Amino acid sequence: MTDFDGASEQFLAWLQRSGAILSDKIELRDLRDCHAGRGVVATQDIEVDELLFRIPRSSVLSVENSILSKEIPKATFEYLGPWLSLILVMLYEYKNGPSSNWAPYFNVLPTRFNTLMFWEEDELDQLQASAVRNKIGKEEADETFTTQLVPVIEEFAEIIFSGDELAKDRAKEMRSPENLEFMHKMGSLIMAYAFDIEPAESKKEADEEGYVSEEEDEALPKGMVPMADMLNADADRNNARLFYEEDSLSMKAIKPIKAGEEVFNDYGALPRSDLLRRYGYITDNYAQYDVVEIPLELISAALQEENPGRYKKRMEYLEEQDLVETGYDIAAGEPFDIQECISPELIMLVQALLMTDADFESMSRSGKLPKPKRMAARDAEFLQRVVRARAEQYGTTLEEDLGTSNAPAPESDCFSKGYRYAMARAVRIGEKKILKAAEEVLGKLVQELGGSNGAGKRKISNGSSGPGKKLRAK
Numbered sequence: 183m184t185d186f187d188g189a190s191e192q193f194l195a196w197l198q199r200s201g202a203i204l205s206d207k208i209e210l211r212d213l214r215d216c217h218a219g220r221g222v223v224a225t226q227d228i229e230v231d232e233l234l235f236r237i238p239r240s241s242v243l244s245v246e247n248s249i250l251s252k253e254i255p256k257a258t259f260e261y262l263g264p265w266l267s268l269i270l271v272m273l274y275e276y277k278n279g280p281s282s283n284w285a286p287y288f289n290v291l292p293t294r295f296n297t298l299m300f301w302e303e304d305e306l307d308q309l310q311a312s313a314v315r316n317k318i319g320k321e322e323a324d325e326t327f328t329t330q331l332v333p334v335i336e337e338f339a340e341i342i343f344s345g346d347e348l349a350k351d352r353a354k355e356m357r358s359p360e361n362l363e364f365m366h367k368m369g370s371l372i373m374a375y376a377f378d379i380e381p382a383e384s385k386k387e388a389d390e391e392g393y394v395s396e397e398e399d400e401a402l403p404k405g406m407v408p409m410a411d412m413l414n415a416d417a418d419r420n421n422a423r424l425f426y427e428e429d430s431l432s433m434k435a436i437k438p439i440k441a442g443e444e445v446f447n448d449y450g451a452l453p454r455s456d457l458l459r460r461y462g463y464i465t466d467n468y469a470q471y472d473v474v475e476i477p478l479e480l481i482s483a484a485l486q487e488e489n490p491g492r493y494k495k496r497m498e499y500l501e502e503q504d505l506v507e508t509g510y511d512i513a514a515g516e517p518f519d520i521q522e523c524i525s526p527e528l529i530m531l532v533q534a535l536l537m538t539d540a541d542f543e544s545m546s547r548s549g550k551l552p553k554p555k556r557m558a559a560r561d562a563e564f565l566q567r568v569v570r571a572r573a574e575q576y577g578t579t580l581e582e583d584l585g586t587s588n589a590p591a592p593e594s595d596c597f598s599k600g601y602r603y604a605m606a607r608a609v610r611i612g613e614k615k616i617l618k619a620a621e622e623v624l625g626k627l628v629q630e631l632g633g634s635n636g637a638g639k640r641k642i643s644n645g646s647s648g649p650g651k652k653l654r655a656k
């Protein structure tokens with residue numbers, strides 16, 4: 183038996199000793215051949231609502247369940263917030279080695295990551311102008327670790343490194359690059375593996391219609407749920423979901439699953455750039471969720487050329503109206519539909535910035551905003567120019583990318599440079615395809631409306647009356 187299979191077996195035995203129930207219709211399988219680590223696969227047909235496994239709440243690796251929460255004041259965890267608190271607890275439990283309650287669980291968690299946080303500069307360069315490069319946040323995380331987490335470790339060194347005569351020195355060493363790297367690894371594990379743990383009894387206050395505000399959802403403590411996090415994900419083939427019960431968490435089938443099929447969780451409809459940033463992998467079927475971000479700076483730069491004075495005054499009004507963001511998404515669409523794919527906020531921004539002074543005065547006096555469905559030729563032409571300028575920010579054209587393949591051999595190591603280059607290439611090609619489709623469709627619209635000199639304004643309709651597809655939050 184390999185170390186890999188041995189670790190899986192010990193993990194499953196530990197889970198069962200901890201009171202977990204595992205259906206005999208599933209198994210934890212080695213999917214490294216498919217670059218997917220471990221995954222859960224059905225060994226027999228499973229029906230909707232069938233229990234796949236039940237994990238006692240006490241097995242969840244969380245602040246609440248770690249003995250650290252009894253030793254360190256609650257206020258300290260509150261100060262750290264859910265993310266850093268769980269990093270602290272994981273760091274403590276991991277450093278405890280075999281004496282940690284979760285040692286067999288740590289043995290099946292990865293120690294190498296493909297998330298963008300761990301890519302070399304030349305690998306990141308392959309993403310070219312993708313906005314995801316600005317979202318990695320490595321420097322910000324380093325800063326948070328050194329200014330918030332390490333001081334707490336130093337303050338409670340005797341507890342965190344209990345039994346170690348050099349506890350204080352060990353705490354100081356947490357500022358070293360190796361230890362910061364270790365914190366990044368724990369952070370990445372949380373990002374790709376942790377769940378927001380709903381309490382046994384919901385303390386959240388729902389509004390009259392039964393909805394809970396997002397802020398309250400965000401405040402849920404994070405926890406690592408053994409076995410639930412062994413499920414890989416697929417937004418389209420999602421067939422299982424975790425249910426929060428009083429004493430346990432239950433993974434149940436939400437669709438019939440045939441013997442031999444993989445059991446999939448759902449990480450959401452993420453663009454491949456975000457899939458890579460948060461989970462370190464991409465799959466082709468997520469191309470449908472790709473987006474390209476149009477930075478506000480690009481719009482500003484194009485407008486400054488035209489009429490800088492007018493631009494400043496209008497931006498003040500649009501800021502008051504909450505229309506000003508750092509960037510706006512254009513999403514993939516098959517076929518590409520302006521209303522469905524281009525963020526309505528981007529269209530409204532451009533309309534408001536380009537309309538005549540008289541129209542702007544009358545609109546702002548009544549505190550209104552333009553209607554994104556009524557784009558004028560000048561708006562479409564301006565947007566087309568911005569889209570073209572965005573495409574030029576990438577180091578190569580779509581045609582050049584498509585003409586050269588850097589696909590790695592299927593057997594190649596997924597941590598290799600070649601593999602990462604290929605994933606980055608797929609991400610940037612996805613973004614360039616969106617830009618190309620947007621440019622073409624906007625060009626057609628300009629023609630239909632009779633060019634930017636024409637006062638032509640047309641209702642752009644896709645037959646739906648809604649505000650267009652909800653573009654994903656960044």
Ligand SMILES: C[S@@+](CC[C@H](N)C(=O)[O-])C[C@H]1O[C@@H](n2cnc3c(N)ncnc32)[C@H](O)[C@@H]1O
Nearest residue numbers: 217218219220374375411412413414415461463
């Ligand atoms: C919650 S874990 C799932 C279990 C994981 N495969 C393991 O062996 O530990 C999430 C990680 O699994 C991998 N993963 C998830 N879904 C995948 C998929 N559809 N294809 C390839 N890898 C996937 C990614 O590395 C991701 O960061």
